[in-house]
Amino acid sequence: MDDLDAVNAGNEQLKARMAAVQQSRICPQCGATLRTFGPGTDPTSLSEVGLKCPRCSWGMVTTWCPPMLRDQTTYTVTMGCDPRPTRATLRLLMRQLHIGVLDARTRIQQGDVVILEGRAVDVYRHRPKLDATGCHYTITPEFNYSPDGAPLSD
Numbered sequence: 001m002d003d004l005d006a007v008n009a010g011n012e013q014l015k016a017r018m019a020a021v022q023q024s025r026i027c028p029q030c031g032a033t034l035r036t037f038g039p040g041t042d043p044t045s046l047s048e049v050g051l052k053c054p055r056c057s058w059g060m061v062t063t064w065c066p067p068m069l070r071d072q073t074t075y076t077v078t079m080g081c082d083p084r085p086t087r088a089t090l091r092l093l094m095r096q097l098h099i100g101v102l103d104a105r106t107r108i109q110q111g112d113v114v115i116l117e118g119r120a121v122d123v124y125r126h127r128p129k130l131d132a133t134g135c136h137y138t139i140t141p142e143f144n145y146s147p148d149g150a151p152l153s154d
């Protein structure tokens with residue numbers, strides 16, 4: 001083992017070895033304490049993560065794939081019918097659906113409006129904008145990610 005071992009996601013043996021080293025934090029080559037690097041904080045992008053020995057340059061690197069990126073589910077975001085939509089709500093509708101203000105107002109007053117269909121990362125990126133409007137919206141199926149992108153377990 002020298003230099004950096006590229007661990008691809010499908011290689012269970014390497015993953016297990018990395019997990020063991022990760023737990024001990026001891027360089028398998030010289031016994032020094034390993035330094036970690038990564039993971040990135042953006043749950044919507046791949047980031048490098050791994051361990052590196054400060055003494056002998058032994059190291060491991062893997063591409064960390066956030067659960068959100070592995071999520072193949074298609075989510076639907078629906079804005080709830082609102083007889084008196086706020087300007088923020090209308091602005092969001094206009095931007096999402098590429099429609100004018102009159103159209104936006106009519107549609108949200110008449111019923112629920114689907115504003116987004118996409119992967120978990122798309123929903124994640126849009127959620128702060130949705131929350132900012134204060135409007136009522138639903139995501140189907142249930143969107144089980146916390147604001148920092150970590151999967152929620154119940």
Ligand SMILES: [Zn+2]
Nearest residue numbers: 027030053056
């Ligand atoms: Zn070392």
